[in-house]
Amino acid sequence: MTGAAAAECPTCDAALVRSGGAPPHDIDIAATTNALQERVAAGRMREVAGDVPLVDMLDLFAADTKYTIVSYLACSDCDRLLFWGLCIRGAPIFKHVDHALLPPGRGDMGPTSS
Numbered sequence: 521m522t523g524a525a526a527a528e529c530p531t532c533d534a535a536l537v538r539s540g541g542a543p544p545h546d547i548d549i550a551a552t553t554n555a556l557q558e559r560v561a562a563g564r565m566r567e568v569a570g571d572v573p574l575v576d577m578l579d580l581f582a583a584d585t586k587y588t589i590v591s592y593l594a595c596s597d598c599d600r601l602l603f604w605g606l607c608i609r610g611a612p613i614f615k616h617v618d619h620a621l622l623p624p625g626r627g628d629m630g631p632t633s634s
């Protein structure tokens with residue numbers, strides 16, 4: 521967020537869907553999650569860590585049993601790491617984070633290729 525020249529990535533930045541609400545509650549959680557799922561399915565992004573697989577995020581969120589649900593996705597387009605977090609009592613978080621912030625050994629979602 522420094523300078524106006526920051527390039528918008530057509531893959532990960534474009535996955536953010538606004539809801540038209542008042543910030544920070546201006547993110548359409550379902551649409552954004554679906555957009556991310558589409559990118560993962562298309563091989564443009566990769567789930568690297570998270571509380572649950574992306575496809576289960578909305579169900580778990582609706583179940584209201586967990587305070588926060590986070591997912592880390594690597595963008596194969598711009599090579600950045602995206603943090604997508606749902607908070608039951610707060611605003612969702614959609615931001616890019618440093619790869620070093622990836623929690624080690626957390627959210628292993630099964631065997632990884634390569």
Ligand SMILES: [Zn+2]
Nearest residue numbers: 529532595598
């Ligand atoms: Zn990207």
